[in-house]
Amino acid sequence: MDTFWKSRWAGREALFKASEIRDILRIVDRPEVISFAGGLPAPELFPVEEFRAACERTLAAHGDIALQYGTVEGYVPLREMIARHVSRLGIEVGLDNVLITSGTQQSLDLIGRLFLDDGDVVVCEEPTYLGAIQAWRPYGPRFVTLPVDEDGTRIEQLEDMLRQNSPKFLYLMPNFQNPAGVTLSELRRQRVVELAARYQVPIVEDDPNVQLRFGGEHLTPLYVLDADRRPPGGPQARGDQAHVLYLGTFSKLLAPGLRVGWVVGPKSVIAELVLAKQGVDMHTGTLTQVLAHEVGRNGFLDRHVGALCRVYRERRDAMLQALEVGMPAGVRWTHPDGGLFLWLTFPERIDAESLLPRALERGVAYVPGATFHVAGGGSNTARLNFSHSDPERIRAGVERLGRVVEEALAGAGPRVL
């Protein structure tokens, strides 16, 4: 084996880790497997015609801008659109509070790059978003975790954690969390913001799917609860006093293949993220930014989100019903009010990772939940995606999975798999 290159890796190389999801996605790229493993939006709902028309208009009107270098901060009309977009959630900010990124994965990396030294503490949920762990692990932080239940992050231990660890920040996905599909309750949101303020800990609020709600009531973003604690002022002034970074993306609203996301935060933080971003990719592709703006403006986003919610609600309902019918006793699952995922908890003696090869044999895939547990545990859990398959495939897939679980439970021994 050639050691010429290997002997030259940096120390952090040991912290790069292949995504199990990615390996699984490769396996399940076969039509006979019904995959609940991906996090893919439904491609049949992509606004292809709108993108085609936007390309046509954009390249005719200002191809010279769309194909040229742009500024690191992003395309100004798009940043203005994002500022208007988040203002409807109560997030009042000016242009200088918005940075366009190459998707949330980059938002997370830039935040790690700006904040994390070796040994720093990050408080996150357990299970939590795998992309955040992958982004931050190479910077060497220690992850301290809070468990999750049907009301989102459990916060009983939060105060102790903030006091004992002086974390660099608290990372939360309050709406339809990936992977667990749960939503942080209003009461807990209030408490989280109070405690973060008391212990002066910043919050990174990752909110990719806030608009993909198809049950329950909209709940106030942590960003807004934090802002309400501060003196009034214009959007820019309020934005600059925030102790929350608010992350969004077009991946689920328009199309993940764009790779366009955003960070909203105080001007002083945005300016630093801009310096970091300049070194990592100069700026996000101009053409995709111009297209995202052209497709998204004039109310199209709202109409499109309405259509997505109708379809995803139907699919979630199909999955919940199929689980009722097909899962043996002792299996529990979450009931998401939105988003793309729900979370299965099997009886403890089932190991979801060992079960996966059998499930694949039977033509159904999921992501074992241990993957999302940064501090270990969760071996009897799994993430199921309901956005990517139609109700018929969802019913067939859940039925297959139910049989696999049943057989496993019927096996001998305390931990058969």
Place this chain on the structure above:
Amino acid sequence: MDTFWKSRWAGREALFKASEIRDILRIVDRPEVISFAGGLPAPELFPVEEFRAACERTLAAHGDIALQYGTVEGYVPLREMIARHVSRLGIEVGLDNVLITSGTQQSLDLIGRLFLDDGDVVVCEEPTYLGAIQAWRPYGPRFVTLPVDEDGTRIEQLEDMLRQNSPKFLYLMPNFQNPAGVTLSELRRQRVVELAARYQVPIVEDDPNVQLRFGGEHLTPLYVLDADRRPPGGPQARGDQAHVLYLGTFSKLLAPGLRVGWVVGPKSVIAELVLAKQGVDMHTGTLTQVLAHEVGRNGFLDRHVGALCRVYRERRDAMLQALEVGMPAGVRWTHPDGGLFLWLTFPERIDAESLLPRALERGVAYVPGATFHVAGGGSNTARLNFSHSDPERIRAGVERLGRVVEEALAGAGPRVL
């Protein structure tokens, strides 16, 4: 001033540095200033119509792929196209030797992320490409530099440097170097590859403009000279034995607003860069990759490059002639065989940075050369871009600059500015 956020920056934040070029580009965004400061391709040559048609075809035929998540490695037909593209330069590789990145800036960052620990040595040219410094500085390396003359990097000190410093890698831009516009001679290329092999030092060969040659003969890439030292085999086998990473981009060939580049190297290195990339932006935008492939295939790239070379040659010639006419005695400049830039050296008592405000007053801009000197020096040098202005503006701009320099030289004192 709010210390809430500032007190939380990571140590590397001190290594983020604003690009002077970027600040200058902002200043000169006024029509009355003739700017030789940017690195912009000529927008009037962008293949806008080809992109429009490619959008139309692509979205009609496979919008579901173009707008969906993709693999980290990149869109397979595009990777195949790049493998064919570089094979014409003598670089024989297979699909697994090609990684699509979000532009060369990302290629450089990923290389830094994979190789550089605090205190590691990187050998580079002086002056060198600013983007590389910005990408790598946050990883804390020490830069050791080789001066540049009309035949490219001067290599008298190279052997001592390689022996004494055990550098992680040697970074070179052999063709029409940014900023100096010079090309590494065939003889020196041979010697560089020999020495790198003797001291077992990898080479990062940054070659964005190899096809934008409009004078002299094509010279063999370092990658190929290195490969020729190894036993023969299929493309993949040869690619996997390489001690050179070869970087390319569509920025100057098609459009910089795409942000699509590539790294060609051994499978073992590409696999590590894939892990790194997964954490920083998941993958490069699918739509732009699909479009780059659609526009670039079927020989369009070659036809387009022909057109670019005709126009850029005319502009380079206009600048060289204008410099002959307009520059006072004692000013020297390079004579590039391609690319976008040439390099001015003023008499020593001229400080190009102090001169810039006066030049801007007179309506002409350049980038002071000190910016590109990572180890200091170069205060009497400047980079001029000739690709972005037509011959008439080039003549007018050089005339303005000539007058500013003349006045400065006529001023009193040993170092007037």
